[in-house]
Amino acid sequence: MFDEYETRKKTLQKAIQIAKREWGNIKSSLMYCGDIGEFCEEDFMIGVIEEDVIIREPLISPTKSVSGYAPTFYPMYLVDNLIIMDEKMPKYRYKTVEALYVFIELATKAVERLGLVGIFCIGFGSGYGYVRTGWIGEKGRAEERDIFYQMFYKGRVDYDWDFHWTSVRQRLKLIFTRFMAWQNNPKLYEREVKPRAKVKPMMV
Structure with a gap:
């Protein structure tokens, strides 16, 4: 048992180092939006319930959560996703499902520090994960994610990008500004994002 624990x-320690690396990448990409500060393990419950994270195995798929708007997965899911993402990095770069859920988690917390709340954090995080990895997660609204994608890739022919590119920072700033506008103006959000109700034609 002691060997297993060690x-x-x-x-866990390796996962934390990977998380810090990717947090730094996100911080660079969101530079024009504001300063997200440094990675904090407690924000993701990593190390706070250390024994639980280390000893327990995930009971279900790490890509599933109870609710599409749930703020985070259990810590052991994030740890597993960080490790597997890093192992796959030489071959697949960020184009993996594990990377998707890592970036949803990290980017959601990052924009929360910049002032977004609730569904707007999760919507931004989901969109960020989508454009970074090419995979679609079940978190957030599909309409928000699609708008994020369209704004990010508008006019681009190359779908590869790096965190420190000026063009990436500029586009993420525009997207962040749009999400903040939705948060501050519910009517704007209704008009631009919420799908219109489908009216069934009357049978005569």
């Missing part, structure tokens, strides 16, 4: 503790 092995899992090393895995």
Whole structure:
């Protein structure tokens, strides 16, 4: 049991280093939106309930959550996703499902620090994960994610990008500004995002 604990503790420590690296990448990409500060393990419950994270295995798929608007997955899911993402990095770069859920988690917390709340954090995080990895998660509204994608890739022919590119920072700033406008103006959000109710034609 002691050996298992030590092995899992090393895995946890490695996951934290990977998370710090990717948090730094997100911080660079969101530079024009504001300063998201440094990575904090407690924000993701990593290390706070260390024994639970290290000893327990996830009971269900790490890509599932109870609700599409749930703020975070259990810590052991994030740890697993960080490790697997990093292992796949040499071959797939960020084009993996594990990377998708890592970036949803990290980007959601990042924009929360910049003033977005609730569904707007999650919508931004989901969109960020989508454009970074090419995978679609079940979190957030599909309409928000599609608008994020269209604004980010408008006029681009190359779908590869790096966190420190000026063009990436500029587009993320525009997208962040749009999400903040939706948050501050419910009527604007209704008009631009919420799908219109489908009216069934009357049978005569």
